[in-house]
Structure formats: structure tokens, C-alpha cells
Amino acid sequence: MKLANAQIAWRAAQDIEDGAYVNLGIGFPEMVAQFQPSGRAAIFHTENGILDFGEAPAAGEEDWDLINAGKKAVTLKPGAAFFHHADSFAMVRGGHLDVAILGAYEVAETGDLANWSTGPKGVPAVGGAMDLVHGARRVAVITDHVTKDGKPKLVKRCSLPLTGVGCVTRVYTSLAVIDIVSSRFVLREKLPTLSLDELQSLTGAELLVEGEIINLNVPEI
Amino acid sequence: MKLANAQIAWRAAQDIEDGAYVNLGIGFPEMVAQFQPSGRAAIFHTENGILDFGEAPAAGEEDWDLINAGKKAVTLKPGAAFFHHADSFAMVRGGHLDVAILGAYEVAETGDLANWSTGPKGVPAVGGAMDLVHGARRVAVITDHVTKDGKPKLVKRCSLPLTGVGCVTRVYTSLAVIDIVSSRFVLREKLPTLSLDELQSLTGAELLVEGEIINLNVPEI
Amino acid sequence: MDKTVADLADAIAVVEDGATVMIGGFGGAGAPIELIHALIDRFRATGSPGRLTVVNNNAGNGRIGIAAMIDAGMVAKMVCSFPRSSDPRAFTEKYLAGEIELELVPQGTLAERIRAGGAGIPAFYTPTSYGTELAAGKPVAEFEGRSYVQERWLKADVALIKAELADRHGNLTYRKAARNFSPLMAMAARTTVVQAHVFVEPGGIDPEQVMTPGIFVDRIVKVVDAAQEEALIRQGVEYA
Amino acid sequence: MDKTVADLADAIAVVEDGATVMIGGFGGAGAPIELIHALIDRFRATGSPGRLTVVNNNAGNGRIGIAAMIDAGMVAKMVCSFPRSSDPRAFTEKYLAGEIELELVPQGTLAERIRAGGAGIPAFYTPTSYGTELAAGKPVAEFEGRSYVQERWLKADVALIKAELADRHGNLTYRKAARNFSPLMAMAARTTVVQAHVFVEPGGIDPEQVMTPGIFVDRIVKVVDAAQEEALIRQGVEYA
Numbered sequence: 001m002k003l004a005n006a007q008i009a010w011r012a013a014q015d016i017e018d019g020a021y022v023n024l025g026i027g028f029p030e031m032v033a034q035f036q037p038s039g040r041a042a043i044f045h046t047e048n049g050i051l052d053f054g055e056a057p058a059a060g061e062e063d064w065d066l067i068n069a070g071k072k073a074v075t076l077k078p079g080a081a082f083f084h085h086a087d088s089f090a091m092v093r094g095g096h097l098d099v100a101i102l103g104a105y106e107v108a109e110t111g112d113l114a115n116w117s118t119g120p121k122g123v124p125a126v127g128g129a130m131d132l133v134h135g136a137r138r139v140a141v142i143t144d145h146v147t148k149d150g151k152p153k154l155v156k157r158c159s160l161p162l163t164g165v166g167c168v169t170r171v172y173t174s175l176a177v178i179d180i181v182s183s184r185f186v187l188r189e190k191l192p193t194l195s196l197d198e199l200q201s202l203t204g205a206e207l208l209v210e211g212e213i214i215n216l217n218v219p220e221i
Numbered sequence: 222m223k224l225a226n227a228q229i230a231w232r233a234a235q236d237i238e239d240g241a242y243v244n245l246g247i248g249f250p251e252m253v254a255q256f257q258p259s260g261r262a263a264i265f266h267t268e269n270g271i272l273d274f275g276e277a278p279a280a281g282e283e284d285w286d287l288i289n290a291g292k293k294a295v296t297l298k299p300g301a302a303f304f305h306h307a308d309s310f311a312m313v314r315g316g317h318l319d320v321a322i323l324g325a326y327e328v329a330e331t332g333d334l335a336n337w338s339t340g341p342k343g344v345p346a347v348g349g350a351m352d353l354v355h356g357a358r359r360v361a362v363i364t365d366h367v368t369k370d371g372k373p374k375l376v377k378r379c380s381l382p383l384t385g386v387g388c389v390t391r392v393y394t395s396l397a398v399i400d401i402v403s404s405r406f407v408l409r410e411k412l413p414t415l416s417l418d419e420l421q422s423l424t425g426a427e428l429l430v431e432g433e434i435i436n437l438n439v440p441e442i
Numbered sequence: 443m444d445k446t447v448a449d450l451a452d453a454i455a456v457v458e459d460g461a462t463v464m465i466g467g468f469g470g471a472g473a474p475i476e477l478i479h480a481l482i483d484r485f486r487a488t489g490s491p492g493r494l495t496v497v498n499n500n501a502g503n504g505r506i507g508i509a510a511m512i513d514a515g516m517v518a519k520m521v522c523s524f525p526r527s528s529d530p531r532a533f534t535e536k537y538l539a540g541e542i543e544l545e546l547v548p549q550g551t552l553a554e555r556i557r558a559g560g561a562g563i564p565a566f567y568t569p570t571s572y573g574t575e576l577a578a579g580k581p582v583a584e585f586e587g588r589s590y591v592q593e594r595w596l597k598a599d600v601a602l603i604k605a606e607l608a609d610r611h612g613n614l615t616y617r618k619a620a621r622n623f624s625p626l627m628a629m630a631a632r633t634t635v636v637q638a639h640v641f642v643e644p645g646g647i648d649p650e651q652v653m654t655p656g657i658f659v660d661r662i663v664k665v666v667d668a669a670q671e672e673a674l675i676r677q678g679v680e681y682a
Numbered sequence: 683m684d685k686t687v688a689d690l691a692d693a694i695a696v697v698e699d700g701a702t703v704m705i706g707g708f709g710g711a712g713a714p715i716e717l718i719h720a721l722i723d724r725f726r727a728t729g730s731p732g733r734l735t736v737v738n739n740n741a742g743n744g745r746i747g748i749a750a751m752i753d754a755g756m757v758a759k760m761v762c763s764f765p766r767s768s769d770p771r772a773f774t775e776k777y778l779a780g781e782i783e784l785e786l787v788p789q790g791t792l793a794e795r796i797r798a799g800g801a802g803i804p805a806f807y808t809p810t811s812y813g814t815e816l817a818a819g820k821p822v823a824e825f826e827g828r829s830y831v832q833e834r835w836l837k838a839d840v841a842l843i844k845a846e847l848a849d850r851h852g853n854l855t856y857r858k859a860a861r862n863f864s865p866l867m868a869m870a871a872r873t874t875v876v877q878a879h880v881f882v883e884p885g886g887i888d889p890e891q892v893m894t895p896g897i898f899v900d901r902i903v904k905v906v907d908a909a910q911e912e913a914l915i916r917q918g919v920e921y922a
Contacts, residue, residue, distance in 0.1 A: 019443035021657050041443065043611070043657070047789055048708040048862050051655050052611070064710050064912035065858040071709040071768075071912070079611040079644030081652035082858060084865045084893075085708075085739075086561075086797040089790030090629060093562030093808065096657050112813075123774050124786050126816065127764040131790030134809040135562050165813035165829075240683035242897050262683065264851070264897070268549055269468040269622050272895050273851070285470050285672035286618040292469040292528075292672070300851040300884030302892035303618060305625045305653075306468075306499075307557040307801075310550030311869060314568065314802030317897050333573075344534050345546050347576065348524040352550030355569040356802055386573035554803070563794070564825040566806040585804040585834070594825070618890065650858065651891050 001193050002174035006221040008142050010035040012101055012172045015140075016042050023047070023092065023132055025102040025115075026070040029142055032101050035221075043079075045097060047128040049088045052080040069128060092128070093135045100136035102129065104143045104171075106158040109205040110183045111168045113141065114160035126163075133164030145173035145202055152204035154178065154185060175199055177216060184208050189216040222414050223395040227442040229363045231256040233322055233393045236361075237263050244268070244313065244353055246323040246336075247291040250363055253322050256442075266318060268349040270309045273301040290349060313349070314356045321357035323350065325364045325392075327379040330426040331404045332389045334362065335381035347384075354385030366394035366423055373425035375399065375406060396420055398437060405429050410437040444610045446641075446662050450480035453663040454602070456633050457481060457491045460518075461599040464497040464556065464631055465508060466624035469527070470672025472616065474604035474637050476665045478507050479681055481602075485516045493518045497556070497598060499549060499623060501525030501533035505680035507671050512536055513682060521596070523549035529675065548576060551593055553626060559597035560629025560658070567592055601631030604668065605654070608638030609645075612659025613652045621653065628658040637665040684850045686881075686902050690720035693903040694842070696873050697721060697731045700758075701839040704737040704796065704871055705748060706864035709767070710912030712856065714844035714877050716905045718747050719921055721842075725756045733758045737796070737838060739789060739863060741765030741773035745920035747911050752776055753922065761836070763789035769915065788816060791833055793866060799837035800869025800898070807832055841871030844908065845894070848878030849885075852899025853892045861893065868898040877905040 003011070005028055013035035016022055022042045024030050033055075036042060043052045046068040053074040057063070062073035091097060106114040116129045133139055143153055154171060171178045176199055177189035187207045190199050192215040200207050224232070226249055234256035237243055243263045245251050254276075257263060264273045267289040274295040278284070283294035312318060327335040337350045354360055364374055375392060392399045397420055398410035408428045411420050413436040421428050447453050454477055457463060467473035485491060494517050501520045502509030509532035511517050517536075525533050525544060536542040547555065548570050558566055567590035571577040581592040603624045605614040614636060616624055628634045641664050687693050694717055697703060707713035725731060734757050741760045742749030749772035751757050757776075765773050765784060776782040787795065788810050798806055807830035811817040821832040843864045845854040854876060856864055868874045881904050 043443070045657070046859075048711070049859050050649075051657055063858065064910050065712070065860040067709060067711055067859060067912075076649055077644075079609055079613060079656065080649040081613055081647075081655040082649050082856075082861055083652075083655060084861050085789075085793035085863045086866050087655075089793050090557075090561035091655075091657055092790055093794075093810065094560050094629060095562060096629075117815075123765055123770070123777055124784070125764045125766045126786055126788050128789040130788040130814060130816065131810045162814045264683070266897070267619075269471070270619050271889075272897055284618065285670050286472070286620040288469060288471055288619060288672075297889055298884075300849055300853060300896065301889040302853055302887075302895040303616075303621055303889050304892075304895060305621050306549075306553035306623045307626050308895075310553050311797075311801035312895075312897055313550055314554075314570065315800050315869060316802060317869075344525055344530070344537055345544070346524045346526045347546055347548050349549040351548040351574060351576065352570045383574045554801070558806070561794070563806050563808060564828075564830055565823070566798070566803050568803060583805070588804075590804055615890070621890075650855070650861075650893075653890075 001191065003218055004221065006031060007218040008172050008174055010221060011177065011218050012140060012142050016099055020098040021045055021096065023097050023100045023136065028103050029101045030070065045091060047088055049083050049085060050080060052077045089131055092131050095135050095137065097136040099138045099140060100132045101140045101142055102132060104141040104153060105160050106153055106155050107141050107168050107171050108155055108158045109180065109185045111166040111180045112158050113163045113168050114158040115163045117161040119160065129163050133167035138169050139167050140170040140172060141168050142172045145175040152202060155204035175202065186210055187213055189214040191216050222412065224439055225442065227252060228439040229393050229395055231442060232398065232439050233361060233363050237320060241319040242266055242317065244318055244321045244357065246353065249324050250322045251291065266312060268309055270304050270306060271301060273298045310352055313352050316356050316358065318357040320359045320361060321353045322361045322363055323353060325362040325374060326381050327374055327376050328362050328389050328392050329376055329379045330401065330406045332387040332401045333379050334384045334389050335379040336384045338382040340381065350384050354388040359390050360388050361391045361393060362389050363393045366396040373423060376425035396423065407431055408434055410435040412437050445612045445660060446610050450476055450663055451484065453477060453635050453661050454481045454484065456635065457600050459491050460493045461491060462495040462497065464598040464601040464627035466603045466627050468499050468622040470670055472604050472620035472622050472624055473507050473671040474602045475507050475669045475671050477602045477635060477637050478511060482510055482514050482681065485514055492516050495519040495521065497521040497596065499523050500527055503527035504529045504675040505682055506674050510681040512542065517542060519543035519545065521545040521547060523547055523552050546576065553623060555593055555596040556623065556626040556630045558595035560626060563595060565592050565594050596630060598631040599633065601627040601634045603628055603634060603636045605636050605638040607640050607642055607647055608636060608662050609642050609647060611644050612656030612662060613647050614654040614659065615647060615651065616653055625654045628654045633660045634658055635661045637663050637668060639666065639668055685852045685899060686850050690716055690903055691724065693717060693875050693901050694721045694724065696875065697840050699731050700733045701731060702735040702737065704838040704841040704867035706843045706867050708739050708862040710910055712844050712860035712862050712864055713747050713911040714842045715747050715909045715911050717842040717875060717877050718751060722750055722754050722921065725754055732756050735759040735761065737761040737836065739763050740767055743767035744769045744915040745922055746914050750921040752782065757782060759783035759785065761785040761787060763787055763792050786816065793863060795833055795836040796863065796866040796870045798835035800866060803835060805832055805834050836870060838871040839873065841867040841874045843868055843874060843876045845876050845878040847880050847882055847887055848876060848902050849882050849887060851884050852896030852902060853887050854894040854899065855887060855891065856893055865894045868894045873900045874898055875901045877903050877908060879906065879908055
């Protein structure tokens with residue numbers, strides 16, 4: 001038993017405060033925007049120069065000059081703003097975002113993140129990933145706990161090319177919520193159906209426990 | 222016999238091309254704007270974030286949010302633009318101005334300029350002078366040829382605190398027009414009433430002559 | 443989300459003793475006079491906030507605004523490019539008496555250092571001031587045969603900003619050349635406090651025409667009949 | 683002053699063999715398709731300009747725009763952050779065959795390097811890419827205990843830009859998120875060539891709302907019915 005992607009995204013969304021400035025990585029992390037608790041409205045930033053964009057327009061209503069970093073058509077909310085790329089990354093690098101939520105190939109207990117390259121094969125592409133891991137007050141990862149082959153994605157040291165050093169502060173996985181504190185994984189929440197030993201066996205570095213482990217309860221979505 | 226300030230400004234204005242982007246230093250250099258040859262329109266830049274400002278408004282018509290770097294009220298020409306201070310100095314430092322015309326305490330044959338400080342007494346103030354001497358394609362100085370005490374302002378090496386090193390390319394004085402080429406003063410024009418020896422005796426470094434010395438002819442103003 | 447606060451006193455309550463405060467404006471254009479005077483009122487009533495470092499292009503003019511802060515004895519240090527004005531008495535007297543510190547920064551370097559502070563760029567190289575006494579003690583480096591000075595970012599605890607339009611998210615526009623340093627300071631301060639002339643609903647500023655996006659703004663107060671510093675000085679107004 | 687030129691062919695005549703060409707746009711938003719296709723037409727007719735270094739966030743999509751330049755064999759090197767797209771064949775094939783060089787730059791670093799080129803800042807420090815293979819060989823420095831990578835400015839011979847409004851002085855606005863890299867590239871190129879959708883008289887753009895001041899613009903051509911790259915791709919258009 002594990003959480004579906006939508007459920008991981010739901011869990012991550014619960015930690016986003018009302019009025020927070022948030023950047024969601026391309027792909028899976030974009031799903032987080034759908035699950036904001038009612039009464040809260042985060043302001044979403046996209047690297048290509050928009051603050052406070054909203055959902056996709058209806059099919060046929062797309063304006064291709066109004067897209068997000070994933071090149072998907074979006075809409076604007078009242079109070080949105082456009083700006084150029086240097087100002088956009090000033091927001092990122094300058095520490096103005098409250099949260100960045102990114103995908104991962106590997107996360108190390110040191111907070112190192114590998115999420116841009118699976119090695120020297122093919123065409124490399126980095127986009128804004130290396131910028132986003134610096135500057136946001138909180139850099140969180142959402143990911144399956146293990147790879148498709150069952151190997152741990154939470155590891156002692158990353159084996160893949162790094163996106164950033166010591167940058168991740170929290171990981172939301174399909175099995176658990178884990179903080180990174182002083183270069184160690186600290187388990188905060190886990191699925192109640194899973195024992196600590198089982199979780200540890202699926203994790204590539206030691207899980208510390210400080211105080212109570214909360215049950216990771218996520219609704220069916 | 223020497224040129225009045227207005228005449229020095231007139232001579233400097235003759236070298237400004239139509240459509241040139243020009244910054245005039247605070248004070249005496251501002252006078253250059255009055256003497257553009259007919260048929261030419263330079264675009265004036267002011268450090269505090271305006272391109273293409275025009276003359277002062279009539280007394281009583283001032284808008285104090287529409288001022289130049291000297292804090293004098295100005296007006297806008299059609300096609301003017303406002304921008305913030307970082308963009309304004311990107312124009313300066315980034316080499317986008319065609320000409321900057323500045324005043325001087327001293328100019329050395331090396332192109333060094335001293336125009337911001339007369340020494341450690343009093344309150345120092347630099348403004349944009351140290352930025353303006355870098356970036357403009359042509360940095361010209363307009364000045365009396367000698368100080369009020371009759372001492373040369375064109376010197377071998379500056380004795381006053383420098384504004385910039387090797388930055389001045391042409392000097393318009395009350396007696397002559399002098400280029401700085403390979404760290405030497407090259408005389409281009411002089412008042413016809415003045416002999417070369419007389420001019421040399423009023424100048425603190427050797428004046429080279431390359432080809433013809435043109436008569437510095439300036440109308441009565 | 444609503445970043446508006448009730449009044450000027452509330453707006454400037456975030457300024458603490460010893461803080462670095464960036465204040466928008468170039469001469470009188472963009473000077474947030476009402477926010478400054480509210481800060482002076484608080485200092486007179488409570489003795490706080492004092493020992494401030496103030497960042498502005500100038501160092502006050504006449505007997506109002508930053509000059510009045512200096513007169514009141516709230517300012518320990520000025521970071522500016524041009525501490526002169528039509529009436530520079532306040533700064534000049536304190537400076538010559540050794541009662542206020544001055545960090546003199548070339549104007550373009552000041553703007554770029556503030557932008558760097560806001561953009562997460564800890565240091566950069568500039569040709570400005572190379573070979574002059576204002577580069578003394580700074581690292582230099584050569585690129586393509588030309589020499590440059592290394593300059594550091596400049597950040598602040600609080601920025602005080604005067605805007606024209608604002609919405610409650612903090613999106614701002616500025617009037618004419620009152621823009622100057624304000625968009626940069628809004629980026630470089632931990633807390634940006636804005637006085638705005640006109641409030642509009644979110645969406646009331648065309649998204650293409652927002653000059654400072656709300657992400658850089660924390661507290662906004664409405665000041666409908668904001669004074670213009672230069673106009674006050676020409677009227678002989680003193681805030682003493 | 684009038685920076686308008688007669689037609690697209692005239693506008694792009696300034697691009698020489700071996701030039702570095704910055705091309706505005708992020709995906710299809712802001713891509714100056716007509717200027718790019720005029721460049722391809724010239725290359726097909728004359729064999730010039732070739733061996734270009736192209737700077738753009740991406741490396742082309744489908745069979746139009748930058749992808750068609752690559753297909754035509756005009757591009758020796760791409761400087762970009764993300765050489766992938768919904769249809770990246772043009773770049774991918776040439777790259778895997780070793781026929782095109784790639785300088786991969788993190789997106790924020792790319793933007794900042796271009797701005798630095800325009801602003802006369804030869805180098806700056808950024809936290810981005812520290813400790814990664816993209817920082818290999820670059821100087822690093824520590825400020826306040828944190829490590830940063832030194833990055834160099836990026837300049838170009840020519841920038842190709844798509845604007846919404848333009849006047850003959852070169853003042854520009856951009857449509858929505860088509861702004862992206864264009865204002866920065868206009869600053870960083872020796873010659874900036876603009877295709878604009880609507881021409882207005884000087885003063886027709888509110889001076890407060892100019893996004894690129896004319897000082898950064900050299901040549902402007904009117905393209906009334908400019909195509910949108912993404913829309914063309916979705917229609918299956920190929921420029922081959």
C-alpha cells in the first residue's frame with residue numbers, strides 16, 4: 001500500500017500557508033496546486049515571468065503567450081503580474097519564495113538533490129531546477145519512496161548528477177513525510193499500515209525518530 | 222581672450238550626432254543641450270530614470286516627480302521613457318550611451334579625470350560621476366582651460382582624487398579642443414588669437430600636434 | 443491575502459533599533475515623507491527606533507524627511523551617493539561633528555548593490571570606482587584585459603517606499619521619475635513598507651504594467667494626500 | 683530619429699557568419715518567427731549567415747523557428763537551459779550526431795548572465811549550480827559562509843526580438859508572458875532587431891509603461907500578422 005501521486009500532492013499542499021508564494025516544478029509537482037485547503041490561496045510563481053496564475057483554460061481558449069514553465073496554457077487570477085526573466089529569477093534566488101516543491105530522482109540525507117540528469121546519455125536539460133533549489137525559504141520534494149525497480153530514492157549520498165547541495169528541507173513520499181535536519185533524515189509521518197522497520201528497509205539512509213511519528217492520513221482522491 | 226561657458230558648451234554640442242544618446246553632467250554641462258545644431262535631436266538620459274526629457278517647464282508649472290539628476294524640474298518629449306535606477310545605470314555602465322559630457326577639476330594626459338572631490342575637507346559627494354566615466358562610447362570634458370588662479374587644469378597626472386582612470390577621450394576648453402590619444406594630449410583646435418606657445422604655457426602636459434590645427438571658431442552667444 | 447495595515451504608526455512598527463532602513467526617492471521624487479515622519483513621531487514618543495543605518499541616494503534636505511530624522515538623532519549612519527542638497531545642514535553639521543557615519547557609494551554601484559541584495563547575488567564586478575579612493579580595500583579583478591572592482595550586495599531590514607497605485611496583494615506602480623530606487627529597495631529589504639496614493643482592487647493594475655510585484659511587498663498603508671518633499675521644502679515646511 | 687527598416691530582409695541583414703544571436707522567447711511565447719524565417723530564407727539563398735551561436739532558453743520545437751534554423755544547418759552552437767520540447771528532433775539529431783555544440787546554462791543564470799552583459803557587469807556570483815557538474819571549472823568563492831559560483835556576462839552581436847507595441851525611437855512593450863528574455867537580450871546585443879505587431883507615434887506608449895526603452899533598440903520592422911510559434915506547431919506547420 002502506498003499513496004498515489006495525487007495523494008502525495010495533497011499532503012504537500014496541506015503545508016502551504018494562505019498567501020504563500022510558491023513555485024511548483026514542472027510535471028508531478030504542478031498537481032499540488034489542485035489540493036490547497038479551502039480558505040487558503042497561495043500565489044503561484046512561474047519562471048517565465050508570471051505571479052498569481054491560475055488553472056488551465058478550457059480547450060480552445062488557450063493563449064500561447066500565457067503559459068507556465070512547462071509550456072502549458074494557464075489563466076491569470078486578479079492581482080497577477082508579468083515580469084522579465086531576470087526579475088523572475090531575482091524572486092527565486094533572492095529568497096522571496098516561501099516554498100518550492102520539486103520532483104526528485106534521489107534525495108540524500110545531506111539535503112543534496114538529484115533531479116535533472118540521469119547521466120551522460122542523451123540530451124542534457126536543466127531548466128530552472130538548479131536555481132529553484134536556492135532561494136526558496138523551504139525546498140520540498142515530492143516523490144515515490146522508491147524507484148520503479150524498488151530501489152530507495154532517499155539515500156545516503158546521491159549517485160546521479162546533483163541539482164544542488166544541502167538544499168532540501170522536507171520530503172513527501174508515497175509512504176512518509178521526512179524532514180532533513182542537520183544532514184539526517186528525521187521521520188515525521190508514515191502510513192499507519194507500514195512498520196518503521198519496513199519503511200527503513202525501503203530507505204537508503206537511517207531514519208531518525210524524534211518524538212511521535214504521526215500517522216500519514218490522506219483522503220482517497 | 223577666452224570662450225565663455227556658453228561658447229564651450231556650443232562647441233561641444235556641434236559634435237553630438239542626430240539621435241545620439243547623451244548624458245550631461247550636473248551644472249555647466251547641462252548647458253550643452255541648448256546648442257544642438259538645427260535638424261539634430263539628441264536623446265538625453267538622466268541618471269534618475271528618464272530618457273528623452275526636454276527643457277525646464279515654465280515657473281509654477283514644475284512637477285517635482287519629473288526632475289533630472291540635478292533635481293531641476295524638466296519636461297518630457299514624445300517618446301520619453303521612465304525606468305528604475307538599476308536599469309538607468311545599466312544604460313550607463315553597459316555602454317549604451319553615445320556621449321557623456323562632464324565637468325572637471327583636472328584632466329590628465331592619460332585620460333584620468335578628477336571631478337568629484339577637492340580633497341578630504343568637508344562632506345564628500347560622488348553621485349553618478351564615477352559611473353558615467355565608464356560605459357559611454359565617448360567621454361568628453363568641458364572646462365575652463367585654467368583654474369581661477371590661472372593654474373593648468375590639463376595636467377600630466379591628476380593631483381586631486383580620481384573619478385576614473387583613462388576614461389576621457391576629448392576635452393573642450395575655453396581655449397582649445399584637445400583629444401586624448403594613447404595617453405597624450407593631441408591639439409585639434411585652438412583660438413586663432415592664441416599662439417601654440419601661449420597655449421602650451423597654460424597647459425600642464427605636452428600638447429602634440431598631428432596635422433593641421435583648426436581655428437576654434439565659435440559664435441557670440 | 444491582504445497586506446494593508448490600519449495606519450502609518452502600524453506600518454512602521456516593524457522598524458527596530460539598529461535596523462538598516464532603505465528609503466526610496468531621489469531628491470524629493472519618491473520620498474515617502476509620511477512614513478518617515480511617522481517613524482520620527484515614534485522615536486520622539488518612545489526613543490525608538492534609534493541608531494539606524496539609512497540607505498538613500500541623498501542624505502536629506504531642509505528640515506523634513508530624512509533630514510528631520512538626522513536632526514532628531516535617530517540616524518547613526520548614512521549609505522548614499524550624494525549627501526548634498528539645496529539645504530544640507532542636518533547631515534553636514536552632524537557629519538563635521540563626527541556624530542554620523544557616512545558610507546559614500548557611487549550612484550550606479552549603489553543601485554546595483556541594492557538590486558544584487560534583492561536578486562541573491564552576493565557580489566559582482568563593476569568598472570565603476572576602479573583606481574579611485576572609493577575602491578580602497580576592495581578586491582579587483584581583470585576580465586578581457588580591463589580592471590574591475592568587486593562590490594557586495596546591500597540588504598536592509600526594512601524598506602520605506604512611496605507608490606502611486608497599490609492593490610492589497612502589494613502590486614505597485616510609481617509616478618513618473620518617483621520610481622528611481624524604490625523597485626530595487628522593495629526587493630532588497632526583509633520587510634517592505636509602502637505608502638500608496640490610490641488603492642485599487644486586485645486586477646485593477648494591468649498585469650503587464652505592475653512595476654513592483656506584490657511578492658516584494660509586506661505592508662501597505664493608504665496615504666491619499668501624500669506630500670511631495672520638494673514642494674514642502676519650497677514652502678519652507680519644517681518637521682521639528 | 684527613425685529606427686524602422688523597410689522589410690524583414692533588411693532587418694536581419696546585419697547578422698554575419700559566425701555571429702552570436704540572442705533570440706527572444708520561451709517556448710512559443712515571444713518567439714520572433716518572422717525574423718527567424720527571414721534569416722533562414724537568406725541562408726538558403728546565399729549560404730549566409732552560417733556557423734551561428736544561438737542563445738535562447740530552448741533549442742527549437744518542431745520544424746519551424748529555431749528548429750528550422752538547426753535543420754537548415756545554420757547553427758554551430760546552442761546556449762540554452764532546456765534543449766527539449768514537445769518535438770525536439772532537430773536539435774536532438776544534430777546533437778547526438780556531434781554536429782552541434784551545446785552550452786547548458788541554468789535558466790536563472792542564463793537570464794542573469796544576459797542582464798549582466800547588458801548592464802556592464804563582467805562577472806557575478808550566484809549560489810546556482812554550486813557543487814554540480816555545471817559549475818565545473820568555474821571559480822568559486824565564499825561569502826558569509828556560503829559558497830557561490832562565479833559566472834560571466836553573456837553578450838551577443840545581434841538580438842532578434844518580438845514586441846507588441848513599438849514607436850520609431852524603439853520604445854517597446856511585450857504581450858503577456860511573451861516578455862521573458864526579450865528585455866534582457868535587447869540590452870545585451872550590439873544590434874537589437876525588433877519585429878513589432880503595432881506601430882505607434884512617439885508618445886503613443888505611456889512613458890511609465892515602456893518595457894524596453896529605445897536606447898536598447900536599433901532596427902524595427904512591422905509584422906502585423908505575426909504568427910505564434912506554438913499555434914503554428916499545433917497546426918503542423920513546417921518551414922522546410
